[in-house]
Amino acid sequence: MTNINELIEKVRQQKIILWVGAGFSLYAGAPSGNKLMKDIIKHSTGDEKTSLEECTQTLDSVAETFEQLYSRAKLLKVLEQETIIPYQNVMYHNMIRQIPQITNIVTTNYDTLFETVYQDDISVVYGNTLLPQSNNRKVKLYKIHGDFLDPQSIIITKHDYTNFFSPSRIWNPLWSTIVSLCAQHSILFIGYSLEDPNVVQLMDILKENLGNTQNINYFIGPQLPSHKQRSYEKNYKIKYIEATVEEIIPIIHKNIKRNLITDTLQKKIEYSSVSKIFQDNGIDPVFEMNQGNIYLRGIKKTTEKSLKGKIVFNTTSDDYFSDLLKGESFESFNISNSNVVELDINGINLPYSYEGSLVIQATPIKTYEGDLVFKNSELILNNVKCKIYISRSGKLKKLSIECKCLNLVYQNNIKEDSIKVSFTVPEDINFINTKMAFDFLYHWICEKNPWTFQSTDKTFSDDGEEGIGSHFSSETIEWITNAHQVYSALFAIQMHFHKCFRNPIQCLYKSDINKIHVLLSYIENKTDNITKLTARVDFMDNFKINLLYAPIPLNIDQQCNTIILFGEEFRINKTYTIYGDDVYAENLDEVIELYKQGQHNIPIVLKSKSNNLKGEWK
Structure with a gap:
């Protein structure tokens, strides 16, 4: 179609006024x-x-x-x-509604098809009395042949047309507004016949009033002889596009829809004018402003319905990607943006940068939201999302359980008679959620405590089989056990001291474990069995000098005012007493040598021959 690309570009630049005749409403059942x-x-x-x-x-x-x-x-x-009348179809009018760049429509029709599809998003102007109401951000519909809401405005008889084209009528406020719009825009005529004398007279008036300011205009219609095409282009600056309404509107709509995000990014249209169109298509683009520029940061799905997408890209991973497309793989597939040729969702092109990658992944056939409850424990995980995946062949099943503190995946390959169970603990969660994650893993994997998922729509259980631990290595089970013990201890410490460990523990050193042990002993007032003790002893005390010669009973008080653990300060108001029988210095030779050199405050490693060395808070 000649001139169609030029017309589409003008629509994208918001330089088109739509001028609509009766032929555009015929498909809907309106009369010719x-x-x-x-x-x-x-x-x-x-x-x-x-x-x-x-x-x-x-x-x-x-x-x-x-x-x-x-x-x-x-x-x-x-x-x-x-x-x-009850209209049979409003498809093409609705397509016009989804072209946000068309903000001014002039019509000689009496029907209410535009009002039907635009609803509250259109201002109808059909007389001078309503002209001020058009001063808003809604689409303007100028009904120059009147509206039945104002019977005096209707143009239908020969006498009406004579008055309509009279000089006094032409220069009223409504016509002045339309002429001013036509001076700034090109006109797209649809639904008219150039053989209609009223249409020709209308174009004569526009030509007379606009003069040299008249823009290139466009006329859509079938089978206009070439000599008439040349005549109208010469006399009225009208470019002819040979097509029917049913052919041309979908083409314009498709091209405009395809470039909605691109035109928003380029500030050709405002987001407020296209947000409803995005919602109609089930998506919500996330835009971000940075130094005056707009960037696309992501796309959110706003509907439960499936969205159709199109991706053209270069890849060498044919077999792997083929399984994903066939519905026989649940693994995600990464495509470098440099390999992406084309990308759209529901016919809307998604601009992408050459940095980063595109991730394609399977979607669940069903998603439930509920809670995980343990059978033999008070532990409950709230706000859990359960996703169920089943391959097209039914031979591969996947259950994904996601919550704020933990992601858990069961994958059952019926064909290979294998089950894979995996879990991840998110890195960006707080201390309490991390503790809950390890509590869950410990109860489930280490103690084989079965759980039940409960929601309003679905309930199912893990059977707590004895072999669940076989899906994990002994190192993983030991890691879970240790992590559970550490987080349980830290939780008891923070509750006792009214402190708060804000972040999960990244690294745990031996000194940290000793501090945790000391604080737990302090809280629980329990007696510690000590294998050996390293302490500094002041050998000015003759009693302690005896340690150099024979095992003796021991009673040492250590005053500890403050312990700092993971950035939190814990104040101690008790004395730690170490006592025992048959205590001797393990590093005796070293201590004697330092004593002979005149040193008195000497580090000494103490042990008990009868293994009766203890520590206690008093």
Whole structure:
């Protein structure tokens, strides 16, 4: 189609006014001018019907004769009755609604098809009294032949058309507004015949008023002879596009829809004017402003329905990706953006940068939200999302359990008779959620405690089979056990001291374990069995000098005011007493040598020959 690309580009630049005639409403069941003329005649009888049939067979002539035979009120009643009907289809009008760059529509139609599809998003202007109401951000619909809400505004008879084209009428505020818009935009005429004398007269008026400021305009219609095409382009700056309404509107709509995000990023259109269109297509683009520029950060799905996408890319992983497309793999597939050729969702192109990658992954056939409850424990995980995947062949099943503190995956390969169980603990969660994760893993994997998922829609259970631990290595089970013990201890410490470990533990050193042990002993007032003790002893005390010669009973008080653990300070108000029988110095030779050198405060490693060395908070 000649001139179509040029027209689409002008639409994207918001430089088009839509000028709509009766031919655009025919598909919806609205009457043509010829049918409306016959419908008017049907509403007459006897001699009046004969008079109507004998008059010039044009709509304006028949309407004027009918008005003379009956009344203006009856004419308008017939006109409204035949025009305002239950419409069969509004598909192409709805496509116009989804072109946000079209913000001004001029029509000679009486129907309410545009009002039906735009609903509250359109301002209807059909007379000077309503002109001020058009000063808003809604689409403007200028009904220059009037509206039935104002019977005086209707243009239908020959007399009406004479007044319509009179100089005084042309320069009223409504026409002045339209002429001003036409001076700044190109006009797209659809639903008209260039053989209609009223259409030709209308173009003559626009040409006369616009003069040299008239822009290139476009006319859509089927089978216009080439000599007439040249004549209209020369006389009225009209470029002809040979097509029907049913052909051209989907083409324009498809191209505009495809570039909605691109045009938003390039600031050709405002997000507020396209947000509803995005919602209609089940997506919500996430835009971000940075130094005056707009960037696309992601796409959110806003519907439960499936979205159709198209991806054209280069890859060498044919077999792997083939399994994903066939529905026989649940693994994600990463495509470097440099290999992406084309990408769209529901016909909307998604611009992408050459940095990063595109991730393609399977979607679950069902998602439930509920809680995980243990059978033999009070532990409950709330706000759990359970996703169920089943391959097309039914031979591969996957259960994914996700919550704030833990992601758990069961994968059952019926074909290979194998089960894989895996879990991950997110790194960006707080201390409490990390503790809950390891509590869950410990109860489930180490103690084989079965759990039940409960929601309003679905309930199912893990059977707590004895072999669940076989899915994990002994190192993993030991790691879970140790982590559970550490987090349980830290939780007891923070509750006792009214402190808060804000972040999960990244590294755990031997000194940290000793501190945890000391704080737990302090909280629980328990006696510790000590294998050996390293302490500094002041050997100015003759009693302690005896340690150099023979095992003796021991009683040492260590004052500990503060312990710092993972950035938190814990104040101690007790004394730690170490005592035992048959205590001797393990590093005796080293201690004697330092004592002989005149040192008195000497580090000494103490042990008990009877293994009776203890520590206690007093």
